[in-house]
Amino acid sequence: MSEDGHGPAQYAADIDEARERLVAFVTRCTDEQWAAAPLDGDLRPVGVVVDHVADAYEYPAGWMRRILAGEAVTVTGDIVDALNAEHAVTAAAITRAEAVGHLRRSGAEISAVVAGCAPDQLSAGDGQVERLARVAIRHADSHRAEIEAALAASAS
Numbered sequence: 001m002s003e004d005g006h007g008p009a010q011y012a013a014d015i016d017e018a019r020e021r022l023v024a025f026v027t028r029c030t031d032e033q034w035a036a037a038p039l040d041g042d043l044r045p046v047g048v049v050v051d052h053v054a055d056a057y058e059y060p061a062g063w064m065r066r067i068l069a070g071e072a073v074t075v076t077g078d079i080v081d082a083l084n085a086e087h088a089v090t091a092a093a094i095t096r097a098e099a100v101g102h103l104r105r106s107g108a109e110i111s112a113v114v115a116g117c118a119p120d121q122l123s124a125g126d127g128q129v130e131r132l133a134r135v136a137i138r139h140a141d142s143h144r145a146e147i148e149a150a151l152a153a154s155a156s
Helices: 008-028 031-035 046-068 077-090 096-115 119-155
Strands: none
Touching: 008 046, 008 096, 008 119, 031 046, 046 077, 046 096, 046 119, 096 119
């Protein structure tokens, strides 16, 4: 059990709920909003940012598996930035249906990894597994909230 009292099942449920909040937002977007790049300093359209969240479920899921298998995993800002930059190029023409499908698949994958942990495994890798689970929850919610606020501001 973690310091905040969350176990693997709760973290997995929180990942699923954050993902579904993002999916619900995507279904409410107009085509104009989907193609817009409303974030200051970020040239990526909404669709690319949404698919970025789906992509960003995949590499932490892999890192978690490796950590749980006893490997030492180094995660740095430079590593994450490189993965994000690569994704921005490859996802330039992502459709809404593709992004939602990707969110659901990769979100279910990371959720399953977390749900499959024993409570003491959250502390594996000096707490990396739990930190990655928390990031997965916050990541979807923070991007969704940031985009919603930017779209609302641009509509005013």
